[in-house]
């Protein structure tokens with residue numbers, strides 16, 4: 130398999146860079162996978178200078194064929210579906226079935242925003258004056274997209290596609306653990322005919338170049354997905370120059386099971402809602418709240434379906450859960466398992482290392498912890514879920530909202546009125562009823578509270594990459610003839 134080995138800076142593929150090398154380890158084998166150059170500050174500066182110059186000099190934002198270019202990017206992704214999925218699977222340790230789904234979703238994302246170009250615009254406003262008032266949606270200029278390692282290609286496309294669709298220049302920085310699919314995307318975008326310099330990919334270490342990238346005076350907007358602490362730091366750095374920022378941050382999402390729900394269906398669906406992607410999912414439903422009268426029944430079914438998960442080789446189509454992304458991520462989960470034990474939580478299954486080599490970890494179900502304990506409150510980002518009982522709807526909503534995060538949530542009930550009531554009262558950006566699926570290309574996705582602000586996906590995302598301008602044209606009334 131050929132791995133991408135160069136950064137895309139100023140229209141050229143660069144195999145050496147000022148930040149040394151990123152040595153990637155394959156999570157499923159713990160063996161070295163490949164190396165890519167790491168951008169240093171001088172590389173970042175060159176990328177940003179040339180992207181800003183490309184925005185000013187090329188007519189990208191005014192080109193009427195931008196939709197055609199985006200459709201070609203989508204087609205390029207589709208043509209490389211297998212290659213991109215294998216790359217992502219080996220780099221992240223992601224099951225190949227999940228990776229294939231994500232690559233197809235990435236292509237659909239470009240198709241959606243290609244179509245969005247002709248539907249997204251300003252409006253005319255009937256102002257109280259003699260004339261015509263209308264708004265324009267104008268590109269921001271240079272946008273930096275910073276993405277995490279859990280869904281590297283998809284998170285990148287959620288930002289890059291609407292940013293390019295609205296006519297911006299884009300510099301993409303993937304996470305240092307998972308740069309490969311972003312670099313491969315660079316090839317696809319280049320081949321689709323995006324003008325030189327309008328799209329650049331700079332892999333590198335956030336700890337070394339992140340601040341420089343964010344604070345750079347040429348950057349107009351930062352679109353970020355990652356940890357809440359990193360998002361907070363970015364926001365502070367962006368404040369000096371009033372940069373636009375959108376933040377998709379961490380989560381500790383609730384999954385509420387009411388006694389009048391199809392309890393078996395909820396228990397069968399719950400494991401993949403938290404252990405999918407080995408729990409490294411911002412939407413992971415990692416606090417399962419269950420009405421007390423069905424608590425034992427639910428718990429038993431949950432543990433049973435968790436034990437039935439197919440954990441193993443990410444290259445196998447049958448695998449549902451692969452390894453964690455890195456040794457340090459596995460250690461982090463192990464620390465939380467210890468913390469749960471120290472707090473007298475009951476470990477009902479898992480909690481130990483799985484097959485080796487590879488950063489495998491057997492999914493953990495724990496109960497008996499106070500809802501305000503660290504394990505029930507902090508984002509673990511690994512295969513661990515807490516189960517907590519509640520007595521009535523009021524308590525369910527209170528516990529669901531007892532967190533600093535507010536990204537996603539599910540509720541399971543047979544009572545339609547309760548579903549509508551609770552869906553509205555839980556403080557999260559997305560909510561699903563009688564399913565754990567709440568992320569759709571056409572619908573806005575993002576968080577309340579410390580899960581961030583701004584929205585990916587849907588037409589909402591296009592607004593985030595534009596400025597709105599109001600124009601008033603005086604039209605004095607003509608004399609009647």
Ligand code: NAD
Nearest residue numbers: 276277278303304335339340355356359377378379380411
């Ligand atoms: P992270 O915050 O450590 O890193 C994210 C990106 O930021 C990486 O590219 C990293 O190199 C970069 N970075 C690090 N320090 C930086 C700095 N000072 N300035 C600029 N960039 C910097 O997050 P991660 O560990 O890669 O990802 C996991 C986190 O992402 C979890 O908290 C998860 O919930 C969150 N996440 C959120 C969503 C969402 O849509 N809300 C989606 C996926 C992941």
